[in-house]
Amino acid sequence: MDMRLTGPDRDLATKAREFTEQILIPLEDECETNDGLTPESHATAKQAVLNWEFNAINHAQGNGGQGLDLFQQMLVEEQWGHATGALWDIPWRPSIPLARGTEEQKERFLRPAASGERRDAYAITEEGAGSDPRMVRTSARRDGQDWVIDGEKWHVTSGDVADFFILHTVVDGDPSKPTTFLVDKDTPGVRLVRTPKYMHTFVFEHPIYAFESVRVGDDCRLGEVGEGYELTKDWFVEERLMIGARTMGAAARALDLSLVFAKEREQFGAAIVTFQSIEFMLADMAAEIMAAKSLLYRVCWEAARGGLDRKRLHAEASAVKLVCSETAGRVIDKAVQIFGGRGYMREFPVERLYREIRVDRIWEGTSEIQRVVIGNELRKRGPGVYTGWPGAE
Ligand SMILES: Cc1cc2nc3c(=O)[nH]c(=O)nc-3n(C[C@H](O)[C@H](O)[C@H](O)COP(=O)(O)OP(=O)(O)OC[C@H]3O[C@@H](n4cnc5c(N)ncnc54)[C@H](O)[C@@H]3O)c2cc1C
Known part of the structure; x- marks a missing residue:
């Protein structure tokens, strides 16, 4: 059994360690003292992610990502994990289900998220639905060509910086039809309820959002009804x-x-x-x-x-x-x-x-x-x- 890292794997881990030491760790004190980063620090860090080619490490190059396999991603994230303040969340990794979207959805959501123009937040958890997602009550119902969504989501990590949600719903309130939608944050009916404080210092927030008669087209449904x-x-x-x-x-x-x-x-x-x-x-x-x-x-x-x-x-x-x-x-x-x-x-x-x-x-x-x-x-x-x-x- 040869368990040694290959040369390219070792070089990747070294690069990730240098990124952590040069870009992330110097931001720790600012993040802790100010409970987050200034817009200027965010902008500088974001540019560094692009310069170092650490954006969307989990997506295929054809979708604007770095195309790293799971072992390589692990090597990179292990190094980023050294940083406090959850600064490892600065290098964005668009949620993997986006790769299952239609070509049009990839163009509208995934590729801009991979390049850093857009950012997603995955919203599953609710006040009454945590470990058991079958308790989800956020409901989507058909209305003509559209869907109308009502519900509330808790702990939406990076919801403050995201501009669209990957929203876990149940169609017609039926737990046997879990279904995912891509919802732009500026859609009428999306409302920030509040931004609770948490034990950790995290570079972004985990707000609560309400979805009140939010109307989206069928082209915003990710996957089939029941595939959530x-x-x-x-x-x-x-x-x-x-x-x-x-x-x-x-x-x-x-x-x-x-x-x-x-x-x-x-x-x-x-x-x-x-x-x-x-x-x-x-x-x-x-x-x-x-x-x-x-x-x-x-x-x-x-x-x-x-x-x-x-x-x-x-x-x-x-x-x-x-x-x-x-x-x-x-x-x-x-x-x-x-x-x-x-x-x-x-x-x-x-x-x-x-x-x-x-x-x-x-x-x-x-x-x-x-x-x-x-x-x-x-x-x-x-x-x-x-x-x-x-x-x-
Ligand atoms: C900082 C933070 C960020 C988060 N970010 C996100 C996010 O981005 N998107 C998102 O959708 N969610 C997010 N979450 C939600 C997180 O995934 C849930 O908090 C977690 O899954 C637990 O659910 P719960 O809090 O409702 O606890 P509950 O499910 O109510 O659990 C309470 C306790 O009961 C135990 N328990 C429950 N069921 C069982 C069982 N069958 N057997 C044994 N023990 C059980 C649990 O282990 C726990 O100890 C976040 C949470 C936090 C704290």
């Missing part, structure tokens, strides 16, 4: 792997910072790294990162280059998200402990990582929902996906 879950599944799989990548980047940064600090910080006449309780925390952090990262790399490699089928990828992506996000939570908690009082100060990255990593156990399916997916796989097909090895079956 299939489209969200594509999105979940990709996002769960990328959460795995970013949480590993965050955990690795926490370990790097902790190691430097533990060697420099002296108490009782010695560097704290010489205390076994500190050294053992560092050892646990390192070993846990190694284990989770090995899983992440294996599954992304299989997904991109190993011919993994869609069902199996869905099952494996849940394990990646569960293990990586929970590992990063434990690792960063220890980093805060090693930093002592400084670990509780917002001006230190480990404090920000601690607040920011928490949501990775909640969004794109909570840890409990990942366990539900894994449990279903065990019941239906047995443990092979998790306990076997590619090629050994």
Whole structure:
């Protein structure tokens, strides 16, 4: 088994690390202090994304993207995950279901989103519909040639900077007809309800939007009536792997910072790294990162280059998200402990990582929902996906 990165993969990861160090990390203090970036900083960062060719890494070149496979995307997102303030969200990655649109939809939504002229936000969650999207009440009903949509969506990440929504609805209020629409934000009837504050500092917001008798043409329907879950599944799989990548980047940064600090910080006449309780925390952090990262790399490699089928990828992506996000939570908690009082100060990255990593156990399916997916796989097909090895079956 040759598990070494190829030259082009290594060069890509190096480029992503340099982008993180030169473009994203210098914006961290501004983002934390001002709870976001100024329009000028946004504009500069946006231009940098284009200059470095990190826009739409997840889409085909024919659609204006960089055409990276899932393994390459993971290498890039792992590096971006080092940055606090969710600055990794500056390089936009238009949601993957847009690639399933008609040629006209690609021209109107996907290609401008890939180039940065437009930006999407994916709106599924509602006040009464979170882990169980069958509870979605946002309804679309036919009216002549058009559709009329009514409902309210919560936690719409990047909704403040988006100019169109990928909106998960149910046709005629019927849960067996989940259907996705592309809705321009300036369509009459789209209303910002409010912009709640969250635990983390995030470069963009997660507003609540109401959709009140919003009228769109049939050309705004993405996929068929009833296909809404299939489209969200594509999105979940990709996002769960990328959460795995970013949480590993965050955990690795926490370990790097902790190691430097533990060697420099002296108490009782010695560097704290010489205390076994500190050294053992560092050892646990390192070993846990190694284990989770090995899983992440294996599954992304299989997904991109190993011919993994869609069902199996869905099952494996849940394990990646569960293990990586929970590992990063434990690792960063220890980093805060090693930093002592400084670990509780917002001006230190480990404090920000601690607040920011928490949501990775909640969004794109909570840890409990990942366990539900894994449990279903065990019941239906047995443990092979998790306990076997590619090629050994
Ligand atoms: C910062 C942030 C950004 C977000 N961005 C977006 C976005 O851009 N678009 C979007 O559509 N959504 C977004 N979300 C929503 C997110 O995906 C949901 O919050 C998440 O799926 C959980 O849903 P919920 O909050 O309604 O919790 P609930 O589903 O009400 O869950 C509450 C608790 O019950 C547990 N639970 C629920 N069902 C089960 C079960 N079957 N078995 C065991 N335990 C269970 C959960 O694990 C959790 O612990 C975002 C959320 C946050 C916090």
